[in-house]
Amino acid sequence: MTKLEINSAAEMQKLGATLAQTARPHDLLLLNGDLGAGKTTMTQGLGRELGVRRPVKSPTFTIVREYREVKLPLFHMDFYRLENDDLSSIDLAGYLAEPGLVVIEWPQLVMADLPNEYLQLTITRVDDSWASTKRIVEFDPHGKRNEEWVKNVLTEFDE
Ligand SMILES: Nc1ncnc2c1ncn2[C@@H]1O[C@H](COP(=O)(O)OP(=O)(O)OP(=O)(O)O)[C@@H](O)[C@H]1O
Numbered sequence: 001m002t003k004l005e006i007n008s009a010a011e012m013q014k015l016g017a018t019l020a021q022t023a024r025p026h027d028l029l030l031l032n033g034d035l036g037a038g039k040t041t042m043t044q045g046l047g048r049e050l051g052v053r054r055p056v057k058s059p060t061f062t063i064v065r066e067y068r069e070v071k072l073p074l075f076h077m078d079f080y081r082l083e084n085d086d087l088s089s090i091d092l093a094g095y096l097a098e099p100g101l102v103v104i105e106w107p108q109l110v111m112a113d114l115p116n117e118y119l120q121l122t123i124t125r126v127d128d129s130w131a132s133t134k135r136i137v138e139f140d141p142h143g144k145r146n147e148e149w150v151k152n153v154l155t156e157f158d159e
């Protein structure tokens with residue numbers, strides 16, 4: 001599996017930007033990793049690169065934040081606080097049907113409702129120190145398009 005070492009929050013945002021540069025309508029990005037791993041930080045770099053001018057904030061309390069004002073709309077979700085009965089209040093299939101980019105933090109609860117093609121990233125801290133800014137990002141693409149996406153990301157990120 002492909003892994004990338006990231007050494008700062010800024011570099012994580014750059015990886016997000018690279019994901020944005022190589023994204024296509026209907027792409028689905030799943031972000032795994034513990035609290036504070038850097039999922040939202042990555043999405044901030046991604047949103048900025050897509051052209052979002054307002055701050056990309058964590059959707060922890062709203063579950064979904066929509067950024068429709070850009071050419072490739074961004075739907076940023078976080079299911080960490082999802083209660084079982086909230087799930088029906090979110091039209092996940094509706095978002096997935098739109099020609100945008102769906103980014104999901106804490107996707108475990110909704111895996112059964114997702115298509116089988118997506119790009120899953122797992123961010124882990126490698127140092128014991130809480131202050132460490134080092135992270136490992138693992139790429140786990142499902143389906144041809146997502147394998148291609150990873151290839152493009154790695155090529156662009158290196159440059
Ligand atoms: N290499 C790094 N990548 C990403 N964030 C980093 C890095 N180094 C330090 N940080 C800091 O760690 C924090 C990551 O917080 P962030 O909200 O992005 O995490 P998260 O994975 O979205 O957590 P949550 O599960 O609570 O939503 C930020 O304060 C960020 O500045």
Ligand SMILES: [Mg+2]
Pocket residue numbers: 039040041058078105
């Ligand atoms: Mg977050």
